[in-house]
Amino acid sequence: MSPFTLDHLPSEIILQCCKYLDDYTILSTLRPVCRSWCYATDIKIPAGTMAGLPPAIWEKILGYNMDYKTIHAVSQTCSSLRSLTKSSRMSRLQGSAYRLPAPAAPVYPAITTKMVQHPAFESICCRIETGSLIYHRSGNCCPNDILAFPVAEENATNPPVSKILVKFSSKYGVSLRPVLIDRPRRENEGGVTVGDVYKAMQRLFAEPLSQKQIVAIKQIRDWEARKHEAAKQSLARMEKLNSTSAGTAAEPSSPTPKAVPEKEPIIEHDDAIIYLDYPFEADSLPHSHNTVRRQREFLNDFPYVYASVHVGGVINSTQVFNLTYH
Structure with a gap:
């Protein structure tokens, strides 16, 4: 008995498989498998097109200087176009859809190229x-x-x-x-x-x-608390000085000592x-x-x-x- 192969599948079974796939996957992936699959997919999609055009034409249209937002909007119109933008191997379309494969070695943009x-x-x-x-x-x-x-x-x-x-x-x-x-x-x-x-x-x-961060956050919080307390004390001294000078306007007022600001901790x-x-x-x-x-x-x-x-x-x-x- 010869071993079972894909081209021995009846067309009826292949057509049942096609029910679960979109037109782009059928035309780009299933159709090239073998002659039997090609015949079966021709029954499913006689014209060999999706939304009126072959997949190769759609790739050229979408890969022609379209920005990401436009390609995204087009891909939302049907499952076939959505599958095309995700699976296409055309480099221009992959680049616009942010799906280019990563290079074998790290490549960073030259002076003329922008990341x-x-x-x-x-x-x-x-x-x-x-x-x-x-x-x-x-x-x-x-x-x-x-x-x-x-x-x-x-x-x-x-x-x-x-x-x-x-x-x-x-x-x-x-x-x-x-x-x-x-x-x-x-x-x-x-x-x-x-x-x-x-x-x-x-x-x-x-x-x-x-x-280290636990120690650092404690130092920051302690320093902020000391700054806040120093500001309160300075304000209280100014208010006390103002009330005293209002009662003894004739007497010369002594200079107020300036508070030395605390240095920020390292x-x-x-x-x-x-x-x-x-x-x-x-x-x-x-x-x-x-x-x-x-x-x-x-x-x-x-x-x-x-x-x-x-x-x-x-x-x-x-x-x-x-x-x-x-």
């Missing part, structure tokens, strides 16, 4: 005190669903890179440990994705404080890298019963603040994304 971040970063940001992701422009809360959207699978940059360091821009005397995303390069796979970057944003704020921050793939030391969700101190405690004086990422420079062959305040 471009994904347009999703323009409208979605992270709410610091909860570590959740939101649509900043619309105001709709989206703490987890963004990671299930197709955009989460797309490259974070064009050209794609396999290493990204998500780093908080040091501000107000605080420094948070950065998160490193390191993706192994595999053939025909993209680089670091939009979803990877947002997972890193969440992790950066929800990571437990290290011992804080030893912990800048050790957090690796995204390493497990959390504790539950990262902001439950009320969770007493673990988090990196976002450094930002306790700035509640309800949002952070978004912006592409930065390259450090040690690693692309940097800087987190900044809104």
Whole structure:
């Protein structure tokens, strides 16, 4: 008995398989398998086209200098076009859809080329005190669903890179440990994705404080408390002096001693890298019963603040994304 092969399948079974697939997958993947599959798919799609045109023509149309937002809008019209934008091997279309495969070796833009971040970063940001992701422009809360959207699978940059360091821009005397995303390069796979970057944003704020950071945050809080107390005492002395001088206007007033401002302490921050793939030391969700101190405690004086990422420079062959305040 000869071994069973795909070209021995009856056309009826092949047609049943085609019911679960869109036109682009049928024409681009199933049809070239063998003659039997070609005949069966011709029964399913006699004209060999999807939405009136062959897949190759659609690839040329979508790959002709279309920006990401236009391609995204077109891909939402039907499942076949959506599959085409995700599966096409045309480099121009892959670039516009942020789905270029990562290079075999790290390649960073030359002087004439600009590293471009994904347009999703323009409208979605992270709410610091909860570590959740939101649509900043619309105001709709989206703490987890963004990671299930197709955009989460797309490259974070064009050209794609396999290493990204998500780093908080040091501000107000605080420094948070950065998160490193390191993706192994595999053939025909993209680089670091939009979803990877947002997972890193969440992790950066929800990571437990290290011992150095616990000491640093105590020094910052103590210094702030002493400054506040010194300001109160200075105000009290001025009020007392004003009330005294009002009663003895004829007598010359002695000069008020100026308070010497306390110097800001030298804080030893912990800048050790957090690796995204390493497990959390504790539950990262902001439950009320969770007493673990988090990196976002450094930002306790700035509640309800949002952070978004912006592409930065390259450090040690690693692309940097800087987190900044809104």
